[in-house]
Amino acid sequence: METKHIHISDFDYPLPDERIAKFPISQRDHSKLLIYDRGNIKEESFYNLPQYLPKGAMMVFNNTRVIQARMHFRKETGALIEIFLMEPAAPTDYELMFQTSGRCSWLCMIGNLKKWKTGTLKRDFEIKGHKLTLSAIRNEEKNASLENKAGTNYWVDFSWDNANVSFAEILEAVGELPIPPYLNRETQESDKVTYQTVYSKVKGSVAAPTAGLHFTDRVLKSLDENGIDREEVTLHVGAGTFKPVKTEEIDGHKMHTEYICVHRHTLEKLLRHDCKTIAVGTTSVRTLESLYYMGVYLETHPEAQETELHVNQWDPYEHGREGKIITDIPADRAIQNIVDWLNRNELEALHSSTQIIIAPGYEYKIVNMLITNFHQPKSTLLLLVSAFVKGDWREIYDYALSHDFRFLSYGDSSLLIP
Template sequence: MKLSKFKYNLPEELIALHPTHNRDESRLLVLDKKTGAIEHKIFKDVVDYFTDQDVMVFNNTKVFPARLYGNKEKTGAEIEVFLLRELNHEQKLWDVLVDPARKIRIGNKLYFGENDEMVAEVIDNTTSRGRTLRFLYDGPYDEFKKALFALGETPLPKIIDRKVEPEDRERFQTIYAKHEGAVAAPTAGMHFSRELMKRLEINGINFAEVTLHVGLGNFRSVDVEDLTKHKMDSEQIYITDEACNIINKGKEERRRICGVGTTVMRTIETSVSTFGHVKPFEGWTNKFIFPPYEFKVADSMISNFHLPLSTLMMMSAAFAGYDNLMNAYDVAVKEKYRFGTYGDAMLII
């Protein structure tokens, strides 16, 4: 499978800059992967496709305000710092990306906040873009984290070309987010409202939660034509006994198992037995799924409409079937569905 097969024409005006007013009222394209048939619905109609004891699997990661703007000592040059992950709790070490990267050297100090209330020192150059920062802060850890996150901004993807607004802190997050650690939201889950979750619960749908802390690797461009040569960045995942029991029981009873988003699909496919049972797991995954691929756990999936040439689109194509997906995207463009993080959704059954 070649990279160029995932090119399609996406008019710029179809990239959603804002979420829909109500989470569960975005549009929903329903694709039947066996027949290729397409239906056009509203997201809250998703309840009509699931019955008593079916299982929905959610990613309960929580996005933190990962983008900071600081100034370099002496020159005062503005530097954008993107927090990727905490490396050491006690020493306040963070793995970060800096932009512009060429202006930063080991030993440089960066100042954040109007009154320089946070200072960091560059202690390592890990890659051409990556750095390790040590934050210099004397107070207790909880206060440090609070101060750091108060300075941070919601890390909207660059494709959303506008200033971050106050509503983004709530909307660039699922309503069931629990475990902090993601620099991007699992977008398929952002369509679920409290009311919709309640309706699904009343209908007897079982919910299982897994955790994948979404990293920037999700959005890193693929630079090789031969997809077998692309390496995904590793992301941290957790699958609990409880989640395994809910999913495996659904499998045994031949219920519909729905993965809410590409991150869920990658998580559960990372730790699965040859019989299609999910096993508890705590660790890292760099699983890259692209066609052809045989999924062992979920038989339905909710996804957003992803950007051309993205690994997210490739995973969706692996699940829907390449021709089905390309046709669905073609229809979505013609019907003016909204694409990207804040865009509309697709249910593949």
């Protein structure tokens, strides 16, 4: 069956609520690890992961950091409005956004939208002993131009009356860390620590790359001692990662855009490892596999602008863009094309975006081992796993369900070797 016509109902399974981990276990690296090795399945403890990895292999982590993206405002009428920051609008650069002072704009999801038609929302608070008023207003002119785009995000302008305070400091003071909706509970203070990876650095995600939550400094040190070469990429995880596939065939599902950053030294190291990696999490997978298609595009468009390197949802399944036929090229040539492009443009890092959907029928180009948690039924993440293990996902999930593995973001994980 052609990938676009896959029926999402074929990727359903019973997930009782009691199997969803509402909180993490007390020691991250004592979680369970399912080992799937070419059809054979067994159970391990996560802290023993390094002994199952080939010495000298390259492992790639997503170093994104979850931001306190939920903000609450109360109108004079008493109505509570939630503004959920989705992606920066002005400035669009994440790093600049968090440094900005005085004003900025975001594309946001808005809770209780019907109660906020017009007017300015205000919130008073203190930072470092200084009183501050934060204001939020919907930019209707911008929103009118957004209407034809992917629907639920609204342009919101923020301003505050203290130019010495950055937006990063405002989020630390009044923002709330978003936790997955399926946990069905309020965010707790402990989530500020447990819902971040120990190596998180670059602010921008609204959901954690959860496969990374199992790593501790002890496990990272053990990886180093076992000769595993560690590298980091950045993919800012959007709320769309929780978006269920609601169409019968996956052709009708629109993937969300996520922003990625990969440094030149990471690409050069990838080349030295014959473009084969162990990916920590599905976000690292989407980043690495998207790189291949960016390199393919550069094969025939060597002078492309950075924005042209965006990977569309169905690029891997179609012969090129705009009717141009693009033949598959080796992964090392695709990655070398990106390195050459960075050199020509005197850039140290690639900043781009991806909407890639990885589903059965997809041929992996770069990732050859995967560490990942157990995902929701009928989700695009389950499609990605199925493509990786050549359809064996049900055996893996049946084993996990019958052996008391914990599921979803705070749950246990698996090492998949196809």
